[in-house]
Amino acid sequence: MSTYVNTSVQHENELSQYKGVLVLGEQRDGKILSVTFELLTRGRALANDLGCELSCVLLGDHIDNLEEVVKRGADKVYFIKDASLKNFLPRPYSNAIVKLCRELKPEIIVAAATTTGRTVMPLVTSKLETGLTADCTELTIDPETKILLQTRPAIGGNIMATIKTPNHRPQMATVRPKSAKPAPIDPSRTGEVIVKEYEGATFFTPEKFLEYIKDTTQEVSIEEADIIVAGGKGMKNADGFKMVEELARILGAGVGATRDAVELGWTTYPHQIGLSGKTVSPKLYFAFGISGKIQHLAGMQTSEVIVAVDKDPDALIFRVADYGIVGDVFEVVPMLIEAFKKLKANA
Amino acid sequence: MLNIVVLVKQVPGTDNVKMDPETGVMIRSGKDTIINPLDENALAEAIRIKNSHENVKVTAISMGPDSAIKALKEAIAMGADEGVLISGRAFAGSDTIATAKAIAAAIKKLDSVDLIVCGERATDGETGQTGAMIAHYLDIPVETYVSAIEVKETSAILKRTVEGGFERIEVPYPVMATVNKDINEPGFPTLKGKLQAKQKTIPVYGPEALGLEPAELGLKGSPTRVVKVFSPKLSRDTIMKKANGTTEPVDELIKFLSGKDVI
Incomplete structure (x- = not known):
């Protein structure tokens, strides 16, 4: 049996060596994903509160427009560049991030709660022997201790827990995509772009990336959508569910579904929102024919604005909705489709 | 011989859960526990592999109070060969790092494990990070959000569900x-499984x-x-409206949404 490194309290002097906030950006095919800009909003607020620098790290084989990351709030942008980083693989990505963190010693690292962030952060955390809080909806600095306070929902969103990592650095958290607005471009901002090239051993892995297959049923990826139109059992059948998809198409929105709708075969699992599906926080969430079981609410109740249509006035979904219409989805949804069609035509 | 380990977590049952209308807090009875639903998928996958290949052994591991033996017996009833419980007062209050270390240590006690499967997250803590941390302590690769496992002679091809699509990794x-x-x-x-579960002793580490x-x-x-x-x-x-x-009601909704700047 191998020996374990003791993760108990790091020495206090050691803690104070850690400075600065680092956010973990994401790219696909060299394009920086907008979730990176949301992280810059989060990171900038934390760095301002602490009076420290904000850095952003991106990994890939090539990345367009790294300057934009500076214009949107980073003081330093680290681009870890290697042909093997073209696609995300947990081992080379986590090894490279750990290497950079050992150089930079950031006091806080924030990533997005995407499939990438939620995979790489636990690996980085255990390699750095520190603590991690997943899927936060709020990050603040304790004004007295300057410690990061990480608030996240648990038990299906039925409780909120505030968590801290008092005696270990860096303090690590992932935050829900869409829970912050993307940082705007400020053309006057200046900063540094630093390209990091590490030796090949850093990126060695037995994992082999075979292929990426686009899900043709997701015209708009649910995790990245500003608007989600979701349907439940109240849509009655596959034909009824098509109204959900039609409105989504008109709005350029993602299509969401309850577990029932997926199990009835009206759409596929990648569309399932809730405890055993995806957790989303779009700007606008339409819930049609969804009663609002706890399992579904857990996946969507942090959405900015929630609109619900259901025939049952006591449906739980109305408790989390900002705007509720009690009525038959087959009467109301077609009216909505017409109204948005008109709106889009006039826009 | 392919050695598979399945990690099962005992969680509070959520299907009969009601919400307190005043406080929004979950009301549930203390005795009502289930195997974490995604761990049931992990277990079913291990058993599917066992049933479709020669020489596969499935060991279920759980960490929790003594009552988690129930979850392990259930796993054996569904087709697992062995169960191992990690339990003790000293484990109380473990976060994901401390949990991952304990589970990794238990896995190291088993003979050359080839494949470890568990749910992508549990319905109680919902951190979804213990799996990757265990892989770190075992120094083996981890793939997350896996929706298909193809078992080959010396490797596995794993299909991951990611934003906007799927990835295949070998x-x-x-x-x-x-x-x-x-x-x-x-x-x-199964009936046979239930009988085996009755007879099986579960070692507690x-x-x-x-x-x-x-x-x-x-x-x-x-x-x-x-x-x-x-x-x-x-x-x-x-704002409640009646169709x-x-x-x-729809016109008012459009006005409301325009005012919120979300459309």
């Missing part, structure tokens, strides 16, 4: 896969058996601390 054994619900339909206990130091265990071994727990403000100031055959 990894030689040993490898860890955290699975989502799309991978299969959970199985059922405490900190000494796992060679763990007190500083690595429970709250002491956990870098994170819960500062406070509170009920979320569930209800919003809902009345006219477009009035």
Whole structure:
């Protein structure tokens, strides 16, 4: 049996060596994903509160427009560049991030709660022997201790827990995509772009990336959508569910579904929102024919604005909705489709 | 011989859960526990592999109070060969790091494990990070959000569900896969399995058996601390309308959404 490194309290002097906030950006095919800009909003607020620098790290084989990351709030942008980083693989990505963190010693690292962030952060955390809080909806600095306070929902969103990592650095958290607005471009901002090239051993892995297959049923990826139109059992059948998809198409929105709708075969699992599906926080969430079981609410109740249509006035979904219409989805949804069609035509 | 380990967590049952209408807090009875639903998928996948290949052994591991033996017996009833429980007072208060260390130590006690499967997250903590951390302590690759496992002679091909699509990754054994619900339909206990579960003794490993130091265990071994727990403000100031055959509720909704700057 191998020996374990003791993760108990790091020495206090050691803690104070850690400075600065680092956010973990994401790219696909060299394009920086907008979730990176949301992280810059989060990171900038934390760095301002602490009076420290904000850095952003991106990994890939090539990345367009790294300057934009500076214009949107980073003081330093680290681009870890290697042909093997073209696609995300947990081992080379986590090894490279750990290497950079050992150089930079950031006091806080924030990533997005995407499939990438939620995979790489636990690996980085255990390699750095520190603590991690997943899927936060709020990050603040304790004004007295300057410690990061990480608030996240648990038990299906039925409780909120505030968590801290008092005696270990860096303090690590992932935050829900869409829970912050993307940082705007400020053309006057200046900063540094630093390209990091590490030796090949850093990126060695037995994992082999075979292929990426686009899900043709997701015209708009649910995790990245500003608007989600979701349907439940109240849509009655596959034909009824098509109204959900039609409105989504008109709005350029993602299509969401309850577990029932997926199990009835009206759409596929990648569309399932809730405890055993995806957790989303779009700007606008339409819930049609969804009663609002706890399992579904857990996946969507942090959405900015929630609109619900259901025939049952006591449906739980109305408790989390900002705007509720009690009525038959087959009467109301077609009216909505017409109204948005008109709106889009006039826009 | 392919050695598979399945990690099963016992969680509070959520199907009969009701919400307190005043506080928004979950009301549930203490006795009502289930195997974490995504771990049931992991278990079903291991058993599917066992049933479709020669020489596969499936060991279920759980960490929790003594009552978690029930979850392991259930796993054996569904087709697992062995069960191992990690339990002891010293583990109480473990965060994901401390939990991962204990589970990794238990896995190291088994003979050459090839494939470890578990749910991508549990319905109680919902951190979804223990799996990857265990892989770190075992120094093996991990693939997450796995929706299909193709078992080959010396490697596995894992299909991951990611934003906007899927990825296929090939990894030689040993490898860890955290699975989502799309991978299969959970199985059922069999009569034969139930009989085996009755006869099977489940070994219980405490900190000494796992060679763990007190500083690595429970709250002491956990870098994170819960500062406070509170009920979320569930209800919003809902504007309620009734469908009345006219477009009035919808027109008002459009105005409302325009005002919120979300369309």
